[in-house]
Amino acid sequence: MDYFRAMLLTSEEPIWGPSDSESIQLKRDEDLYKQEMVRLENDLTELESTVEDLRGSVINRKTRVNMCDVENMALILSKSSKTVADLKTKFPNLQESLKGLLSLEMEKIVREEKFLKEEPERLELALRRCKKLTGTLVTLKR
Numbered sequence: 001m002d003y004f005r006a007m008l009l010t011s012e013e014p015i016w017g018p019s020d021s022e023s024i025q026l027k028r029d030e031d032l033y034k035q036e037m038v039r040l041e042n043d044l045t046e047l048e049s050t051v052e053d054l055r056g057s058v059i060n061r062k063t064r065v066n067m068c069d070v071e072n073m074a075l076i077l078s079k080s081s082k083t084v085a086d087l088k089t090k091f092p093n094l095q096e097s098l099k100g101l102l103s104l105e106m107e108k109i110v111r112e113e114k115f116l117k118e119e120p121e122r123l124e125l126a127l128r129r130c131k132k133l134t135g136t137l138v139t140l141k142r
Contacts, residue, residue, distance in 0.1 A: 026097050033087065033094055040083045047076050 051073060057063045 026101055029094060043080050
């Protein structure tokens with residue numbers, strides 16, 4: 001029983017920390033943010049191209065502007081601007097959460113590296129102690 005108590009006390013793993021469900025939720029939030037950002041960038045690229053084509057047509061071919069098309073482009077731009085504003089408000093919280101998770105993961109990596117470095121020595125020490133105890137018990141049997 002003392003062995004197990006000692007194992008629990010010497011365990012390097014924290015008893016508390018971010019649960020897997022919190023990490024999974026954070027990953028989902030990050031993925032949703034990235035998807036929204038990619039969609040925004042694609043919309044802006046397409047809108048820039050469309051506006052430039054329209055501008056070129058007006059300048060080079062002296063064509064008239066279709067106001068309905070311009071209004072549709074303005075609507076897309078308005079939605080894109082709203083998306084930018086939403087993403088700008090979401091990013092700081094996401095950034096802090098990711099930094100916190102990264103910090104915890106780095107601490108875990110450091111603990112695991114320490115374990116990998118120190119464990120062979122602990123095993124050798126335990127083996128030497130076993131050999132010493134074996135020798136002592138053999139001597140006591142005589």
